[in-house]
Amino acid sequence: MPRPNFDVIVVGGGSVGVPSAYNLAKRGLKVLVLERRSAVGQGENKAAIGGIRATHSDPAKIVLCSRSLAEMSTWKERTGVDVGWKPGGYAFPVYDEPLERTLRGLFPIQHKYDLAIDWLDAGAMTELIPGIERRNLRGGTYSPNDGQLSPLKTPAAFQRAAQALGAEFRFKERVTGYRIEGGRILGVATDKGEYQAGAVVVATGADATDDGRMLGVEIPVKPDSHEAGITAPIEHFLKPLVVDMRPGAEGKTANFYFGQNDEGQIIFCYTPKALFYGTNHESTSEFLPILAARMIALIPRLRHALVRRVWRGLYPMTPDGIPIIDNVPEIAGLALAVGMCGQGFMLGAGVGQEIAALVVDGATSLPAEAHDRVRWARNFAKAGTEALK
Numbered sequence: 482m483p484r485p486n487f488d489v490i491v492v493g494g495g496s497v498g499v500p501s502a503y504n505l506a507k508r509g510l511k512v513l514v515l516e517r518r519s520a521v522g523q524g525e526n527k528a529a530i531g532g533i534r535a536t537h538s539d540p541a542k543i544v545l546c547s548r549s550l551a552e553m554s555t556w557k558e559r560t561g562v563d564v565g566w567k568p569g570g571y572a573f574p575v576y577d578e579p580l581e582r583t584l585r586g587l588f589p590i591q592h593k594y595d596l597a598i599d600w601l602d603a604g605a606m607t608e609l610i611p612g613i614e615r616r617n618l619r620g621g622t623y624s625p626n627d628g629q630l631s632p633l634k635t636p637a638a639f640q641r642a643a644q645a646l647g648a649e650f651r652f653k654e655r656v657t658g659y660r661i662e663g664g665r666i667l668g669v670a671t672d673k674g675e676y677q678a679g680a681v682v683v684a685t686g687a688d689a690t691d692d693g694r695m696l697g698v699e700i701p702v703k704p705d706s707h708e709a710g711i712t713a714p715i716e717h718f719l720k721p722l723v724v725d726m727r728p729g730a731e732g733k734t735a736n737f738y739f740g741q742n743d744e745g746q747i748i749f750c751y752t753p754k755a756l757f758y759g760t761n762h763e764s765t766s767e768f769l770p771i772l773a774a775r776m777i778a779l780i781p782r783l784r785h786a787l788v789r790r791v792w793r794g795l796y797p798m799t800p801d802g803i804p805i806i807d808n809v810p811e812i813a814g815l816a817l818a819v820g821m822c823g824q825g826f827m828l829g830a831g832v833g834q835e836i837a838a839l840v841v842d843g844a845t846s847l848p849a850e851a852h853d854r855v856r857w858a859r860n861f862a863k864a865g866t867e868a869l870k
């Protein structure tokens with residue numbers, strides 16, 4: 482039986498694929514999402530701890546995450562659907578002069594894009610993060626408009642909104658090939674059949690290199706793994722998501738970050754000093770003892786928190802730490818939304834809007850300096866890595 486035709490196929494129903502489908506359907510396109518897992522958001526999306534901030538140092542991340550914040554902080558008001566939005570900002574407490582200089586050095590680009598971020602002195606930081614270690618605390622940066630969002634509720638909300646606009650989702654269906662003729666994409670093959678479409682969006686996260694092989698182009702996405710965990714709920718006391726940029730005395734952690742979500746759970750993560758490349762999702766025995774020691778050293782009152790579970794997921798990394806969000810000129814009709822690194826969840830809603838512009842208008846919706854950063858055709862070796870992950 483011939484399969485139906487679609488205007489656009491989105492491959493991957495994760496942090497960026499589902500919002501992309503929603504925005505494409507909103508622009509009137511007939512959309513199909515193909516997802517190899519059994520539901521949306523079950524890939525690296527559900528590994529995210531849910532932080533969402535516009536206060537980056539890269540213009541593309543600033544613009545895209547500002548759009549994400551504008552959409553997601555008002556989602557419940559506009560749709561009645563809860564996405565676990567918790568306002569409260571991001572705080573970077575600072576204990577040494579070099580880090581103070583680095584963070585203050587980002588203010589010009591952040592203020593250029595009208596982001597609310599400023600320096601708080603040690604007293605104000607202590608009020609913001611009750612119980613924080615005060616010895617040598619110099620203060621830190623605080624961006625009150627950032628926040629947190631549920632990685633479990635958000636993709637489901639986008640899926641429902643996309644379906645209400647006519648988008649179709651097919652699960653447990655893996656894309657196994659792309660049909661390209663005369664430099665134009667015509668559709669995809671899956672382990673269940675074939676679909677035709679005038680446009681295809683690749684949003685396959687940590688698997689993007691495989692799609693590159695199938696498409697005959699090199700997509701430089703190399704995943705590395707990161708661990709996280711969550712406690713049982715405790716009384717709300719912590720407003721912002723806290724990032725402690727200091728390397729750990731134990732020699733294993735580059736930094737660590739945590740927040741209290743809308744349900745009162747403390748959700749936490751660290752960046753290992755030596756990165757673990759590959760796709761291993763098994764939790765390590767060292768993660769929790771190391772993380773717990775760091776957290777208790779920073780906020781001793783957290784020693785009573787009861788950890789419920791830990792997990793390990795992947796950052797789909799590009800060589801320069803910046804995503805690829807662009808049409809591919811070599812293959813008409815093909816757009817990439819890959820290489821989201823450690824920020825794909827917060828980028829999702831903004832990337833969805835940009836993908837709709839790329840596919841429907843054939844042109845970026847980003848300011849030129851931001852679009853330049855996420856271009857497909859760029860010199861990955863030359864670009865510097867972003868200062869703040």
Ligand SMILES: Cc1cc2nc3c(=O)[nH]c(=O)nc-3n(C[C@H](O)[C@H](O)[C@H](O)COP(=O)(O)OP(=O)(O)OC[C@H]3O[C@@H](n4cnc5c(N)ncnc54)[C@H](O)[C@@H]3O)c2cc1C
Pocket residue numbers: 492493494495496497498515516517518522523524525526527528529530531532533654655656657684685686687688706707708709750793794795796797818819820821822823824825826827828
């Ligand atoms: C511990 C940890 C904490 C994190 N915390 C945050 C955070 O606080 N904030 C933040 O913004 N980011 C965070 N991240 C990063 C974030 O999780 C990722 O950047 C993001 O989920 C990547 O989104 P994606 O859509 O590219 O990939 P995914 O969400 O993994 O989606 C890709 C989808 O494509 C599907 N797929 C792949 N290949 C195929 C195929 N051939 N056919 C069909 N389907 C296919 C996969 O099954 C998957 O569902 C964190 C990551 C980790 C590991």
